[in-house]
Amino acid sequence: MEDFYGLMPLSHGREQLMAALQGCNALSARYGLTLSRADMQMLAGKQSDTLQSTGRVEFGCGPYEKLVYAFCDSPYLSQADYAETLAELCVLFYQFKSESGERWSDDELIGSMKRLYDGECQGSLDLVGDRLWQALHTHSDMEDFAEEDEPFEEE
């Protein structure tokens, strides 16, 4: 069988990713967060490197769009480290997709990362990684990270 990666229309994927990141700016700008062209290039490169190092293949645009939508309202994100944080989140995302043996869906994983990041980890990505690792090896459910819903008070 010929090289599997030969099938992948890589340039096509990168264009799609750049377009998706461009589209994300429209939303994140409301929270004072934007990505420059150089940031987008850096993020695309990071995604590609991470896929390679985790032995994964991406069939969509990757997790950035979902990450931006989930994280843009986080109080721990600032423009200064926005692109860098997204890149690190992407690394965590693919690492834990693989580590979990496909146990966690994309949405579940991103949702948990966000809850940990905004919650007990207070914006520390290292802690988010540790907690996810713990959850994986103690076979905890992702629901363990679920936010406690505030009681709904009827007026």
Place this chain on the structure above:
Amino acid sequence: MKRNELVQAVDLSHRQEELYPLLERQVKLYTMGDSSSLPAETARELLRSIRFCIETHSTLSGEPAGNHPLAQLFVEGQRDVWRLIEEAKLLYHEAKRTNPGFGSIAYGDTLDAIGDFFRFYDMRFFAHDIPCSIDYPLCHPVPEALEGVRYVGEYLRRLILENRFCGLFARQDTIRLLGGHQSEYRELILNLFEPIFACALGLALLNRNAAALRLDAEGCRRIYELFRPWDENQSRARLREAVNRLCIRFRLWDTEMRAYLMNAAENLPPRLKSTTREGYCNLFCAP
């Protein structure tokens, strides 16, 4: 369905732009939309499965992929694979029904494993896979190039032929022969058709009653003499003639069985050429 072309490689190297969307679609179905990425190994297996379905359709229909859209060939290939599964299930029941019951552990385990194959075989995503362990060796192994249900179907087809042949003889005679040949034949991973066929063939070579399945050292010596001095063409002709005698004796008229026995006999010349007189005894009768 064409049986003579077991493997027909389909060259899809120039149609990668068509393969990718197919793979993308399979990934979506496989992950049920939960994940847009997959381990490369899983993606590779999904791709192998797509290729397997397309190749299966090309082989069974006898039409090369040509310019037909791959998506269409893939769907038709999946339908073919489904048909092959149903066919293999029938073959499986036939294999169990014709099981000569020699008590071989490997044989029994393999039949059980093939039962599990139908439970675990995932034709939608991993049609090329063989999710079971097939240990019992055939006299004529199935080509390694065959995958998935095509391998299992062909294995069962050959196993049934061996079963049918072994079933032609009285049970006590076959057990005696196998026990004499290898006292631990039940525990060992050995093909059981081969010694029975060799003994019957030896008797046919001597124009004796093959059904008796009893050949003494004197008979083996005479077979040895038949093949001395060694002449390749004459030896092959003798073996073919003996197979024909067997087929007439046991009324084996179907082409598949005749071809299988001919092939089994075709395996013998290299051994007959190089082996000693004692070697002939080991081959044709229980020492």
